[in-house]
Amino acid sequence: MSFKAFFLPVNLGTGLLLLTQLAVAATVPEQVLIGPFPGSATVPEPLMIAPFPGARISDSELIANTDHGVVIGSVRKVNNRMRAEKEVRRRGKLVRATFEIPGGHSQIEAFNHAMDQLLNRPHSMLFFCEGRACGPSSLWANEVLDNARLNGPDDNQIYLALSIDEDPRQLVSVYAITGGNRRVYLHIDQFTPEEPILEPLYPxxxxxxxxxxxxxxxxxxxxxxxxxxxxxxxxxxxxxxxxxxxxxxxxxxxxxxxxxxxxxxxxxxxxxxxxxxxxxxxxxxxxxxxxxxxxxxxx
Known part of the structure; x- marks a missing residue:
């Protein structure tokens, strides 16, 4: 895989829980609109990543005001608690979606499809890892991304975190894995902080x-x-x-x-x-x- 651009240190930043999980997965259109959500009169803004062709939404949620940590380093367990090498934590709006990728396609294909779209935007790369260098997939699935579907062999995972340097600035995380059941999943966290993060962020x-x-x-x-x-x-x-x-x-x-x-x-x-x-x-x-x-x- 290839990265198309590099990054600058950036000054970034950081709203009622509106949640839905789709009981029956539906094929997503070219422009992803996750919603409407129960209790919401409006459809939330779309994800900035168009889905992999034929992908199906397995889980999605919009949390309008949450305390969210974006992991920009490997993870491990210390004294029965998850520890990230580095994390940016702020309050803000989180749009989260997990896609099941059609059979015959790898986690690398799904990851590259999402990554290429992100790298075409003004961005700052913060963290990238593959396989065991990311840390245990069980921690990523259950404690970082809060979706047990994403649990699988450590060697089969890829993770990317970057900031999208547009207005408003957003922090985006992409995680792809082939699970033990051989199903391929792509997970996206799209986070819009409420207030600017004043400290610079570095890779x-x-x-x-x-x-x-x-x-x-x-x-x-x-x-x-x-x-x-x-x-x-x-x-x-x-x-x-x-x-x-x-x-x-x-x-x-x-x-x-x-x-x-x-x-x-x-x-x-x-x-x-x-x-x-x-x-x-x-x-x-x-x-x-x-x-x-x-x-x-x-x-």
Whole structure:
């Protein structure tokens, strides 16, 4: 699978429970309208993802005001409680749907169909995982996504979390799995926070590495390194330091990876990575462009 775009750190944000579960699955149309819901006079806004051809809605709900956590890291159980590597929690509106995919199609096909649509929108990638790297599927099914249908072999799962950088900003999670009964499910959480999330959100090092291996390149946002170009003793602003530490951790997680760095600030970025302990032999300076931002390519 391929990712079509990269991301910037974003300032995001975060309303009566209206719930329905379809007792008999119905084939969904090209534009997904989940509802109307009991007690609701209006049909809620559609999901931004058109369904996989022939897919059937097995479960759906709209929660107009809920405390919701978007998981942007792997999960595990600690002292009989689910723990996520990282989570963004806010109040807001949650639209949630689970689709059963027609026989003969894999969870990867269903996942790619949804992912391609999301990546065509302005977005910021936050987390991606496959298989056992995501953590136990039982935790994703029962505690993260609240749908036991999604339980299955850990090796058969894929998860993506990203922000859609439109107005209003939304956090979208996509989870696909082939269950033990060989049925394929695709689950979507579409969350609209009530209030902006003021802190910037960054991808995990493992997500950066997956993107680098898949696309062969990364594009980092404009880093404020001008003062640091004069002296490596000058402290970086928080955002720039976070990005450099993420790249450092990405490179440490796979010591076979070598990269080239392009951009006006490439020499400073390279020196900072060397200062963080990355061997110079793994780094090369390439083109002086772009003027803003830094491009990293896999060698």
């Amino acid at each position: 995990t090092p493992s997500t950066l590495l997956k993107l680098l291996h898949t696309n062969g390149k990364l594009v980092l946002p404009g880093l404020e390194l001008e003062a640091a170009e004069l002296s490596t003793d000058v402290p970086l602003n928080e955002g720039s330091e976070v990005w450099l530490n993420l790249v450092n951790r990405m490179l440490r997680s796979d010591t076979r990876v070598r990269i080239s760095i392009s951009g006006h600030q490439a020499p400073t970025v390279m020196q900072r990575l060397v200062d963080l302990g990355i061997r110079p032999a793994r780094l090369e300076i390439d083109q002086p462009l772009p003027d803003i931002g830094v491009k990293i390519e896999k060698l």
